[in-house]
Amino acid sequence: MLEWRPMGGGPRPVPGPAATPSVWAVTSAGALALVTAFNLLDHQGDPTLDLIALSVIAALVSTGARLTAAPGTALLCWVILNGFAIPPMGRLSWTAPHDAGRLACLFAAAVIGTAAARLAHARAAYRRLTP
Template structure:
């Protein structure tokens, strides 16, 4: 199959974002690893520490992503957090105010990571292109 690509010349002012599927895969795998480590270290305790760690991870993983990847990143991280860090372990549950707050926290972290990275890239590109 023939794939058409645009030929670019010169300096690319802002780096291309990472593929959304790659961002989602890394976010889910990292969230699962964090929850597994926290469950091993402190057992099935309060998932607040898990939420904070996964939110920071979602923000870091989202630095190379498009903004449209943030909702999927937050949802995947929430699924891992809900199934493996919140009692009963291994069951998907829904408690509206509690789970909605966690989803909003994860979405805010993923969106903030993406926006801050895009602003930093745009600022550095501006400084590279202006005399």
């Protein structure tokens, strides 16, 4: 027996998050392009500007991600920041107070981006469902 259902008349669901590997790929490409552009324009200037820009990238990319992708997003941004924006370039190092703070900042940006997007989608869905 065939059952006919309307295809566009019902409430639209909250959009699902993107797959975590694609979020991480976009994060890596965007962060690497941003740090490369800053290095060409700034000639290894202050890494604080790189950190702020990478935090914005992490927050923007995380708007379409699951919350479980936030640690990986922050780690990828930190690796690119530490490897290509902080001298000496190409060498990963760990300076406990500085790098822990940078990693926490990037993680907070990813979590805030994800939470803000999920709340905005849930609020929009609630408005569509209520009369």
